[in-house]
Each structure stands twice: as structure tokens, then as C-alpha cells.
Amino acid sequence: MPTAINAKSVTRNVGWSILSKTSTFGLKFVTVPILARILTPEEFGAVAVALTVVQFLAMIGGAGLASALILQRDEDMKTIHSVFWANLAIACLMAVGLYVWAEPVAGLLGATEAAYLVRLMALLIPLQLAGDVAYALLARRMQFGKDAFWSMVSESAGAIAAVVLALAGFGVWALIAQLFLSAAIRLVGLFAVSRYVPALQMSIGRVVGLARFSLSMMGSEIANFVSFQSPMVVISRFLGLADAGAYSAANRFSSIPNQVVLSAVMGVLFPAFSSMMQDSARRSNALMLSTQVTTVLLAPMMFGLWALAEPAMLTLFGHQWAYAWPVLGLLALSKGILTPCSTFIPYLKGVGHGGTLFWWAILRAVITTAAVAFGAYNGTLVGAMIWLCAVNAFVLVGYSLVVFRADGTPFFRGFLTCCRPMFTAALMAIAVRLLLSYFGHLVPNAALQVVVGGVIGGAIYAALVLLTERPLLRKLVDLARKKRLPAASPSPAE
Template structure:
């Protein structure tokens, strides 16, 4: 049986996951700008385009079987072994398909020069999928602390190697080496901490029993993947590798806050919501609490980055990337708009609304891709990003409707409570942006602009949150007091 989920266990596991992702954030905060200064936009674009296809095939190869293991009542070894071998066989097949079809696939992506990279990076597919079963076992046991250390070690090793190779003139291969060393170390670490040892046991019936859930999850994951990665393919085809590289560098940096908070929280919330599947009030309260907390944390980061995007791009990436500061700002804005949606995917997965998750993910993928195509067809990367922002506003409203309808919460009440911290953060960002514009003649140093904007934004946002989120503050303090007192408080009870 999965462990009992309560506020103490969830906050502990979220804490470990956030620690892991924060370490990754620190590394990328340093290494992405360093690599961007050494490498060309074309190098970033080539690896980003190739990695998009590799990750897509890896997602298909996994077929969602590992996710299905998370919600099983018991750890049946025959089922676990069967899923491992199924994943391995499918991932190897995908790698072969990518290797053989590298030339036409690279041409279709608008980057024929990336064919060689695709052949080499095809090996990443079995490396990535090989650890899915081990990670699923840790997730169902809520043992995220055991995964955190190896995540940090793998990211540190990959980032360090990439910087060294880039300084030695390795060019695009520095980025490729980073991906491989991180994947290999993480794979070894997952098996070490999960204590899972594959045995040659394969029972097709066990795999088929999981396929109904896994195929539905795979469909929604593919649609979500298309939503997040289709802009890269569209930009590469319509605007070329240089713009794809600019988008990739800006997107990698703008995504860091999401990777720190969302990746950590979503991994924990999926098994947590699954445990609450039949307790409507408890899961409803947990949904709103987790949504508000993640929005309070993420929204000021994203909107704050939008406010200081111009000096940040110059300071972090150098003069060769300075032209792309509107791209960084618009990407931060588009991600900031979606911060209230941060817990929606694990909620729908965990409580069994796979059908709603699938169809909404498909609609979102189609609309997002169409919007970016429309913007890129106009000839500029900035116009594509503007349309991405516009469509994300519609996604926020539609996604909220789907989730609150599934939860049984009144739509307008749920939308108001979940988006209030986001609106507060946007108001803060507008004040910071206006203030920096007014002081432009006096604050000519971009580093000083970042410092002043960050301090001013932190003070303004802190005051606004204290005024608008008193109930949330009281709830968090109550959970903290219960944790310190050693009470086992059910999550969001």
C-alpha cells in the first residue's frame, strides 16, 4: 500500500524536491549564461531541435506504464519487471527508428544539419526511459529525498563537463556531453536508491492491465509535450536556427523558476492526490492550497523577470544575445500567466480524470501551436511570443474551468482565489517596470537596474501579499505549527 499522505509527509517530500530543483536552478543560473556567451545561437538551436524530437520519442516509448505503477495498491514484482522490459524494448525500438530516419526527420524540423546530432542523441532514449520504473517506485513510496541527492550530482556533473568542454572549444558537443553524463549518472543513482534489480520476468497480461491508464496518460503527456515544444519546431522551420537558438536560450532561463517549483511540487502531488481520490473535501482543499502556494511563489518570479528582462538579458547572456531581450520578457510573461495552472495536471491525473486531462491537453496543444505558427508566419520571433502570451490567457481560463468543474468547485470562486496572487504579482511588475523606465537616465548600469528592480519588487510584492492573502498566510502558519508540534495533520484538512 502507498504510504498515508498527510501535511507532514507532503511538505517533507516537497522540501526535498525543491532542494533538488533549487540546486539545479543554481547550476543553470550560472551555466546557461556561460554557455550562451561561449557558444553560438546556431549551436543552441541545433541541440534544442534535436532534443525536442528525442524527448518526444522517449515520451511515446514510455507509454505511461511507469506512471501506472505509482497508483497500484501493491508493489507486484511481476508487474514491475514486466513494465521494465516493456519500457526497455520500446525505447530501443524508438532509438533505432530515430537513428535510421535522422536525415528526413532533421529536414522536416527545418534543421538538416542536426541529422548527425539526432543519430548520436538517439541513445538518450533508452538512457532516459531505463530509470522510469525505479523513479516510479520512489514516487509511490513518497521517498523523494532519496532521489534528490542523485539529481543534484547528475546535474552538477553534466553542467561542469559542459562548461569545461565549451571552454576547450568543443562547441555543440559540450551540450551533447552534458545531456549524456547527466542521464547516465541519474540512471545509476535511481537504481541505487530504489534498490530495484530487474529480473528477466515478462508477463504481457500484467502490462495490458496497466495499458488502459497508461495510454490515456501517454496521450495527455504527448499533447502537453507538443504544447511546450512545438514553438521550437515552428520557429526553426519558419525563422531559422539562429532564432531557434535565441528562443532556446531565453526559454531555458525563463523556465528555471518553473523547474525549481513545479517539477518538485508536481512530482509529489501526483501520488498525494491519488491517495485522496475518494475524499472529495480533502482533495478539493488540497487543490486550492497547493495552487495558491505555488502561484504565490512562482508568479512574482515570472512577472518580475518580465519587468527586468532588458538588463537581465544583457548582463547574463552578453551583447550577442542582447537583441533577444523582448523574447525573454514575453516568455516570462507567458509562463507567469499560467502559474495558477501549476497543480492542475497532477490533480487530474491523481484523481482519475484522465479523459478530461487528455481532451483539454489536445485542445491546448492545437491552439498553442496554431497561435505560434500565426505569429511566426508574420516574420518575427517577437510576434510569435506575443501570440503565445495571448493564447495562454485563454488557456488559463479554459484550464481553470475544466479543473474546477471536475472538482465541483464554483468556477468564478475558484478562478478568483487561484489567480489573485498572480494579479498581485503582475501589479508589482508593472510598478517595477514603470519605475525603471522613469529612472533610466539615472540608472544606466544594467546590473544596478537588476538590483534596484529586484529589491523594489520584493518589497512591493511582500506588502501586497500580506494585505491580500491573510487567510493563506494563516493556513500556512497553522501547518508549520502542527509540523513543529509533531502532529500528523491530514493535508489541507
């Protein structure tokens, strides 16, 4: 049976996950700009397009079977082995198919010159799917600290290798080496800490049984993947690899805060919400608290990056990429708009609303792809990003309607509570942008503008949060005090 989940275990595992992401944040903060200064936009674009295909097939190949293992009552080893071999078989078939059809696939994406990368990166699919079962075992045992350690080691080793190879003149192969080295190290680490050893056991019936649950989950995951990755494909096809590279570099950098917070929180919240399925009061409290906290943390990062996009792009990426600063700013803005949605997907998955999540994910994927395609076809990369921001505003309202209805929370009360930190961050960013416009000439150095703007923005946001989020701050202080007290008996929240 999965490990019992309570407030203390959730907090501890979120902490471990955030620690691993934060530890790689500083490294990526340095390595992405370094790689961008050494490599060309076309090289970034070619790898990004090829990786999009690989990640999409890897998601389909897993078919959600590993996620279904997390929710199983017991660790039935025959079922676990069956899922491992099913995943591996599907992964190998997909890798062979992508290798054979690499040129038509690359041509379909508008990147014929990247066919050799698609063929090579097909080998990543088995590397990624082979570790799904080991990760699922750690997740059901709430042992995210072990996964966090190996994620940190693999990401760090890959990033360092990429920078070294790029400086040595290996060009696009530096990015390829980063992907393969990170995947291989994490795979070895997952098997080591989960203590899982595959055995030659296979039950088609058990795989089919899990697939019935996982198919709707997989459908929504694919739709969400299309929402996030379709802009890359659309831009490559309509605007070329150079613009795809500019989008990829800006997107990789603007996604770092999301990777630090959201990937950590979402992985833990899925099993946590699942354990609260029958307790509506705890579930609702957990939803509101987790959404508010993640929004308070993420919104100022994303809106602040929008405010400082121009000097930040020049400082971090250099003059080669200076033209793409509006892309960086608009991508940060589009992600900032969605910060209140950070907990909605694990919530809907965890409480059994997979069908609702699936249809909203489909709608989001269609609208996102169509809007970005319209902007790219009729304008420029900046136009496509403006349409992406507009779509994300619609998605925020739509997901909020769905989630608060499922939770039984009045829409306007829930929406205002969850989005208030985002509005606060937006006000802060507008103030910083105006100050930079009027007084930026007094600080002619771009790096110093980023520092000064960050300090001023942080002070403004802190003051606004103290004024608008007192109930949330009191709740967090109370939780911190309870954790310091000797545990005589577990509280109802635990």
C-alpha cells in the same frame, strides 16, 4: 501497497524535491549564461531541435506504464519486471528508428544541418526510459528525497562538464556531453537507491493491463509536450536555427523557476491527490492551498523577469544575445500567466479525470501550435511570442473551468482565489517596468538595474501580498505552528 500519504509526508517530500531543484538553480543560473556567451545561437538551436525529437519519442516509448505502476496496490515484482523490459525494448526500437531516419526527421523540422545530432542523441532514449521503473518505485514509496539527491548530483555534474568543455573550445559537443552525463549518472543513482534489480521475467498480459490505464494518461502527456515544445519546431522551420537558438536560450533561463517549483510539486501532488480521491473535502482544500502557494512563489519570479528582461538579458547573456531581450520577457510573461495552472494537471490525473485532461490537452496543443505558427509565418520571433502569451491566457481560463467543475468549486470564487497572487505580481511588475522606464537612466549599469529593480519589486510584492493574502498567510502560519507542537495524535488532515 503505496506508502500512506498525509500532510506531513507530502510537505516533507515537496521540501526534498524543492531542495534538489533549488540547489541546481544557482548552478544553472550561472551555467546557462556562460554557455550562451561561448556558443552561437545556431549551436543552441541545433541541440534544442534534436533534443525535442528525442524527448517526444521517449515520452511515447514509456507509454505511461511507469505512472501506472505508482498507483498499483502492491509491488508485484513480475509486473515491475515486465514494465522494465517493455520500456527498454520500445526504447531500443525507437533509438534504432531515429538513428536510421535522422536526416528526414531533421529536414522535416527545418534543421537538416542538425541530422548528425539527431542520430547521436537517439542513444539518449534508452538511457532515459531505463530508469522509469526505478523512479516509479521511489514515487510509490514517497522516497522523493533519494531521487532529489541524485537529480541534484546528475544535473550539477552535467552542467559543470558542459561549461568546462565549452571553455575548452568543444562547441556544441559541450551541450551533448551535458545531456549524456546527466542521464547516465541519474540512471545509476535511481537503480542504487531504489534497490531494483531487473530479472528475466515478462508477462505480456500484465503490460497490456497497465497499458489500458496508461494510454489516456500518455495521450494527455503527449499533448502537453506538444504544447510546450511545438514553438521550438515551428520557430526552427519558419525562422531558422538562429532564432530557434535565441528561443532556446531564453526559454532555458526563464524556465528555471518552473523547474525549481513545479517539477518538484507536481511529482509529489500526483500520488497525493490520488490518495484523496474519495475525500472531496480534503481534496478541495489541498487543491486550493497548493495552487495558491505555488502561484505566490512563482508569479513574482516570472512577472519580475518580464519587467527586468532587457537589463537581465544584457547582464547575463552579453551583447551577442541583447537583441533577444523581448523574447526573454515575453516567455517569462507567458509562463507567469500559467502559474495558477501549476497544480491542475496532477489534480486531474490524480482524481481520475484523465479523459477530460486528454481533450483539453489536445485542444491546447492545437491552439498553441497554430498561434505560434501564425505569428512566426506572418511576423518575427517576437510576434510568435506575443501570440503564445495570448494562447496561455485562454488556457488559464479553460483549465480553470475544467478543474473547478471537477472539484465542485464555483468558478469565479476559485478563479479569483487562485489567480489573485498572479494579478498582484502583475501589478508589481508593471510598477517596476514603469520605474525602470522613467528612472533607469539614473542607474546606467545593467547589472545594477537588475539588483535595484529586484529589491524594489520584492518590497512592492511583499506589501501587496500582506494586503491581499492574509487568509492564506494565516493558514500557513497555523500549519507551521502545528508542525512544531508534539504529535499526541494525528490530525484529520494527516
